[in-house]
Amino acid sequence: MKFANYLTENFYDEMFDENDSPRPGAELLIKKIESLPENDLLLKQKAAETALLQMGNTFAVYGSEEGTEKILPFDILPRIIDNKEWLEIEAGLKQRIYALNLFIHDVYHDKKILKDKVVPEDLILSCATYRKQCEGLMPPEKIWCHVTGTDLIRDRDGRFYVLEDNMRCPSGVSYVLENRQVLKRTFPNVFADSNVRPVDEYPNKLLAALENLVPASVSNPKIGVLTPGMYNSAYFEHSFLAQQMGVELVEGQDLVVSDGFVYMRTTKGLQRIDVIYRRLDDDFIDPKAFRSDSMLGIPGIMDVYRAGKVAMANAPGTGIADDKAVYAYVPKIIKYYMDEDPILPNVPTFICRDDKDRAHVLANLDKLVVKAANESGGYGMMIGPHASVKERQEFAERIQKNPRNYIAQPTIALSRVPTIVDTHFEGRHVDLRPYILYGEEIFVLPGGLTRVALKKGSLVVNSSQGGGTKDTWVIGSDKKDNPVPSQSQSQSTSTDPTEDIRR
Secondary structure (H helix, E strand, C coil), rough: CCCCCCCCCCECCEECCCCCCCCCCCCCCCHHHHHCCCCCCCHHHHHHHHHHHHHHCECCCCCCCCCCCEEEEEEEEEEEEEEHHHHHHHHHHHHHHHHHHHHHHHHCCCCCCCCCCCCHHHHHHCCCCCCCHHHCCCCHHHCCCCCCEEEECCCCCCCCCEEEEEEECCHHHHHEEEEHHHHHHHCCHEEEEEEEECCCCCHHHHHHHHCCCCCCCHHHHHHHHEEECCCCHHHHHHHHHHHHHHHHHCCEEEEEEECEEEEEEEEEEECCCCCCECCCCCHHHHHCCCCCCCCCCCCCCHHHHHHCEEEEEECCCCCHHCHHHCCHHHHHHHHHHCCCCCCEEECCCCCCEEEEEEEHHHHCCCCEEEEEEECCCCCCCEHHCCCCCHHHHHHHHHHHHHHHHEEECCCCCCCCEEECCCCEEEEEEEECCCEEECCCCCCCCCEEEECCCCCCCCCCCCHHHEEEEEEEEEEECCHHHHHHHHCCCCCCCCCCCCHHHCC
């Protein structure tokens, strides 16, 4: 298979520049692919799919008539990012997570940012993910967002933009780790010679972030990954991460509150558990504190958490920072707490609760992407240029009925990456989800999950909407060209981030 007839068209292409020349770091891979015997690349693609199937890395599609479990589609052509470019992304993500952590803590305590009218108070208090039960909570080290998956996109201008923040139970990192294992076997020589930054340290980094939550008085802590169970769409990931970290995989029914602590039921009796990496939404954690009909949580665990006798990652209440309407204020949030301009810009956003913005959105539905504030997975979204008149009318009615619940953004021409289609290459749109861990310091996994819209012309990359994945190669050493640390990086180890709040 050759790239001779590959068309970049009028999009930013991640592998070729506007002159059809390979971008930095892609030369070795392109040369290798074009030197392969005919059909050899297709055989490698088939072998990679077989390997992933044998690994069992599956996900569930709710409501699918084709079966519960599926292998996420995977394309063996990686997405390549030069390390110099990655360092800016890394700095921007560290800055963003640091500021959002300060914001969450402030919102549930002094509410200074609301009193100073930087973010509208009614916007926060009306948010579906605002948890009044979390007011006054003091997580260990005052860190709320221990695990974050931030979605980035690249526009025609070649610049990365933040599309949204995922700070509740972000998923997908298991695909990053397993995809990498497959690609290392698919292109071993190219991989070695390209100096691709590793991702396999993620489980150890995650474990260290969880251990950072353990009080010094606990000498032999017990850590568990809390899963909703085998029918959850990301169950493979829950079990995979527990196995990789060497910790327990537990469901709510495995845990019980007694004598002010949380215990795990074992064949040898009750055993205390000290840290829980929860993959369960706030609503279902504790039927005594949140939804009373939850059968997945642990009755009374919020009382234990509030007393500091168990730690949770992420802390309950973090969802306030990934509400899509709150997202529009993140540049102001960064400026307020850190007196810095955002390193990574937001996509321009219209907030439908604002009369002027709403009027503009309703008049331009055929040009905009409309999103529900608290939906995910590509649901509750309308891409105006691709929507029917009926769909646009339906969304207009939804916006008018509940303007607080909707935002709108211009349609972004997502960058593209060559993808195998039948027996040739075609460009497919992609986004990028890097994973950020906040423990003793803020760590950004080099690369992250590249999600690809496999349907021609589609801009929807979500796995639940037919998207697939690619491995992401950050090319180059992390020892070179490091920028001067920003304020957010230099302060990321602070044990009391709120003491440095700025107006």
